[in-house]
Amino acid sequence: MQIGRVVGTVVSTQKHRKFEGAKLMLVQPLNVDDTPRGTAVLAIDGVGAGVDEKVLVVMEGRAAGEALGKNAAPVDAAIVGIIDAVEVSD
Amino acid sequence: MQLARVIGDVVATRKDENLTGITLLVLQPLTVDRQPAGRPLVAVDAVGAGVGEEVFFVRGKEASFPFYPAEPPVDAGVVGIVDHWDLG
Numbered sequence: 001m002q003i004g005r006v007v008g009t010v011v012s013t014q015k016h017r018k019f020e021g022a023k024l025m026l027v028q029p030l031n032v033d034d035t036p037r038g039t040a041v042l043a044i045d046g047v048g049a050g051v052d053e054k055v056l057v058v059m060e061g062r063a064a065g066e067a068l069g070k071n072a073a074p075v076d077a078a079i080v081g082i083i084d085a086v087e088v089s090d
Numbered sequence: 091m092q093l094a095r096v097i098g099d100v101v102a103t104r105k106d107e108n109l110t111g112i113t114l115l116v117l118q119p120l121t122v123d124r125q126p127a128g129r130p131l132v133a134v135d136a137v138g139a140g141v142g143e144e145v146f147f148v149r150g151k152e153a154s155f156p157f158y159p160a161e162p163p164v165d166a167g168v169v170g171i172v173d174h175w176d177l178g
């Protein structure tokens with residue numbers, strides 16, 4: 001799983017039916033020092049995260065589908081937790 | 091999943107039989123500022139997207155799920171057309 005920050009929300013009317021009722025968030029992956037890493041990705045929100053929150057993101061299809069509660073959903077990333085704190089020792 | 095713009099399509103007559111009838115699109119992945127992010131790629135279309143539209147796509151075997159029970163040999167697929175996105 002990866003650490004990220006929710007930077008926005010996405011609205012889509014025409015989408016695959018497995019996405020119905022799902023919340024789509026834009027998540028910027030972060031390094032452990034909170035610097036951005038790579039391009040922002042879209043993730044299903046399984047926990048009610050909001051913009052600016054630091055979150056735990058699973059980037060694997062089967063686990064993301066489970067977060068959505070649907071089998072064989074065409075998703076590859078889901079927010080599965082809201083992070084309170086990250087501690088890294090050198 | 092990632093944001094992208096559809097910048098073209100691909101026509102292939104001779105292909106894996108499980109790809110029959112499936113539209114192939116050329117995508118340019120985008121940053122949230124609509125700048126190109128990396129190299130363009132080819133993805134299957136599960137939602138009826140067209141050239142010029144902003145979409146989101148999924149990578150990996152999950153791209154084949156919309157075509158179940160067929161299992162096309164694909165690793166990227168468009169699964170939504172974006173109306174708009176908002177940054178916090």
